[in-house]
Amino acid sequence: MFSYFYPLLRSALFQMDAENAHRVALSLSDPWLRYLPRPKWSKTEIQVLGLHFPNRLGLAAGFDKNAEHLHTWRALGFGFVEIGTVTPRPQPGNPKPRLFRLAESKAIINRMGFNNDGVQAIAARLRNRPNDLIVCGNIGKNKDTPEEDAHQDYKECFRALQDCVDFVTINVSSPNTPGLRQLQQSEALTQILSGVQDLNMQRKVPLPIALKVAPDISPDLTIEIAEVVKDYRISALVCTNTTVGRNGLQEQQSILDEIGAGGLSGPPLSGVSRKTQRLFRTLLPESIQIIATGGISDLSSAQTRIEEGASLIEIYTALVYRGPKVIEEITRGLS
Numbered sequence: 050m051f052s053y054f055y056p057l058l059r060s061a062l063f064q065m066d067a068e069n070a071h072r073v074a075l076s077l078s079d080p081w082l083r084y085l086p087r088p089k090w091s092k093t094e095i096q097v098l099g100l101h102f103p104n105r106l107g108l109a110a111g112f113d114k115n116a117e118h119l120h121t122w123r124a125l126g127f128g129f130v131e132i133g134t135v136t137p138r139p140q141p142g143n144p145k146p147r148l149f150r151l152a153e154s155k156a157i158i159n160r161m162g163f164n165n166d167g168v169q170a171i172a173a174r175l176r177n178r179p180n181d182l183i184v185c186g187n188i189g190k191n192k193d194t195p196e197e198d199a200h201q202d203y204k205e206c207f208r209a210l211q212d213c214v215d216f217v218t219i220n221v222s223s224p225n226t227p228g229l230r231q232l233q234q235s236e237a238l239t240q241i242l243s244g245v246q247d248l249n250m251q252r253k254v255p256l257p258i259a260l261k262v263a264p265d266i267s268p269d270l271t272i273e274i275a276e277v278v279k280d281y282r283i284s285a286l287v288c289t290n291t292t293v294g295r296n297g298l299q300e301q302q303s304i305l306d307e308i309g310a311g312g313l314s315g316p317p318l319s320g321v322s323r324k325t326q327r328l329f330r331t332l333l334p335e336s337i338q339i340i341a342t343g344g345i346s347d348l349s350s351a352q353t354r355i356e357e358g359a360s361l362i363e364i365y366t367a368l369v370y371r372g373p374k375v376i377e378e379i380t381r382g383l384s
């Protein structure tokens with residue numbers, strides 16, 4: 050039903066500043082959606098990563114950074130949600146404005162900078178999570194943690210979240226935390242993945258661990274990352290985060306100059322994101338899953354990513370532009 054109202058709501062939301070619209074949309078929909086059950090769509094269930102997913106479609110990280118709306122995502126039909134990125138200590142993120150719609154290209158540029166309530170508050174909130182929704186904890190480092198200590202931040206987040214999520218994504222690919230993407234280099238990545246896996250292997254049942262990569266990496270770095278991923282028994286790759294590139298946009302250069310730095314998402318990201326996914330697919334054994342995200346805007350683009358080797362799909366920007374109807378379209382279409 051919400052899908053029918055969304056076009057009306059969307060025109061009001063698009064009059065507002067993008068970050069306010071995000072807040073208003075969630076606060077309007079939450080009070081009544083949170084009590085609704087998951088829609089009944091047949092033959093959508095799938096077993097991946099040793100977990101039983103209600104369907105293949107997830108909400109990408111960054112939409113529900115603080116795990117405040119999980120019941121709503123379930124009611125809208127998502128099979129899983131990546132909460133976060135979560136950091137050890139709460140942090141306010143970058144100064145506003147930091148979220149921009151590029152309506153002609155159906156894209157978004159953001160430089161949020163990991164604004165979140167901190168891992169302890171988020172772990173406490175997850176105690177009331179719905180059980181029929183797979184929840185992934187996407188973890189990162191605080192802005193003021195030096196790069197050489199970054200592995201400690203990832204370990205701290207893992208420790209705090211491990212008993213309240215179904216799997217964990219290590220995010221080393223957001224462009225909005227200075228130096229974060231450097232953590233994709235072999236040495237730093239090894240330190241982070243080995244640190245988290247040491248903790249994980251002490252568990253009775255280790256959690257699946259995913260790694261989220263940038264679409265802006267060279268083929269050489271892709272090969273290096275694939276080696277580290279295999280060495281440290283990573284279960285999945287999230288391909289990809291936003292891009293720092295600005296290709297494929299309809300907007301004038303002056304508009305882009307005014308917006309400034311940030312990660313680009315939506316259809317213009319699709320080309321580089323798919324390229325990254327395809328290269329990783331050739332470098333990794335089939336046992337390592339790919340979770341595709343980046344420019345997926347409809348059933349056909351989701352199907353393409355599955356054909357190119359992904360087992361799960363995530364969206365963010367398409368939900369903003371198309372509303373909840375895109376969830377049913379992709380979920381039922383992929384069933």
Ligand SMILES: Cc1cc2nc3c(=O)[nH]c(=O)nc-3n(C[C@H](O)[C@H](O)[C@H](O)COP(=O)(O)O)c2cc1C
Pocket residue numbers: 109110111112114133134148157159161163187220223261289290291314315316318342343344345363364365366367
């Ligand atoms: C406003 C905004 C905030 C985001 N925040 C995060 C984040 O905190 N952590 C993360 O791993 N990805 C974050 N992302 C990236 C998305 O999870 C996703 O990888 C990206 O938007 C590409 O998917 P899309 O084209 O469907 O939007 C964010 C994206 C947007 C638009």
